[in-house]
Amino acid sequence: SAPPPRRPFLIMNPRSGGGKVGRFGLCERARALGAEVVVLDPDRPADVAAMARRAVAAGADLLGVAGGDGTQALVAGVAAQCGVPFMVIPAGTRNHFALDLGLDRADPSRSLDALTDAGVELRVDLGLIGERVFVNNASFGAYAAVVQRPEYRDGKLRTTLDVLPDLLTHHGGPRLTVQAGPVVLDGPQAVLVSNNPYAGGDPAGAGRRERLDSGVLGVLGVTVDRAAQAAGMLRGRRGGGLTSLTARVVVVEADEREIAVGVDGEALVLAAPVTCVIRPGALRVRVPRDHRAPPPAKPPLDWRELGRLAFTRGSTSRPEGRAGHDR
Secondary structure (H helix, E strand, C coil): CCCCCCCEEEEECCCHHHCHHHHCCHHHHHHHCCCEEEECCCCCCEEHHHHHHHHHHCCCCEEEEECCHHHHHHHHHHHHHHCCCEEEECCCCCCHHHHHHCCCCCCHHHHHHHHCCCEEEEEEEEEEECCEEECCEEEEEHHHHHHHCHHHHHCHHHHHHHCHHHHHCCCCCCCEEEEECCEEEECCCEEEEEECCCCCCCCCCCCCCCCCCCCCEEEEEECCCCHHHHHHHHCCCCCCCEEEEEECEEEEEECCCEEEEEECCEEEEEECCEEEEEEEEEEEEEEECCCCCCCCCCCCCCHHHHHHHHHCCCCCECCCCEECCCC
């Protein structure tokens, strides 16, 4: 165990998760525990990475975020670079990183126990895409097309289902080639590179990671090249359309100069080729001593149900260190 921080610095997004920061009194409780708290203005995106660096330069010995996974990733990258622990307060809508850390997403105020003697430190891996950190995943092809849609923030699963017809019929986006260690995936319609692999090879990326310290990236590629294969997937057969593997370095190339990418739910456009690497044990995470071990992963995705939902319903940015709108 490690002693509690003396000068914790926390960034909170009051709009995340439908207002969890205010609803759970996170600012007041954190300040009562000695933390400096900055509340973001949701209408004025802030450079949270620069904010975190200034805080460390001024003496902060822990960085934390109450907000969505996109902001979590930006500040986690600064914490890893500066060698200070990071604290996750699951005040966003989903907070998959918090879920796989075993934190209580129903009551984010419980995460603040990590500021006290009841806190312990873990070492977890970080993914890196170019120079940007990701705590969950980076998505390409049809997966990235989901994140690029304006409606994604308010309906992640429904929006994911809406783009599956494109995924299954080869529409949209550049042709991709993926080099994952010795394996080459030629022309997948969708690629998901995750910070540690998802259990069960969930092609929707909505599954669970049993570990965050395995030292490898997970790689999921979906390739559908004929109508019969697509029909089989929609009838519930996995077939040969899904590739699941692990690698320490993944290179994604395209037949265009730029690639749309979703990085922890944030829409970006990056110059091709794009390289993803794993940084084993790069992040110190402070969590409550009684944090739960992650429960067993969900069963693999049911393609029949996914297809039924998908077919019953007939602004992009360059990478920056800004946040304030993620949920």
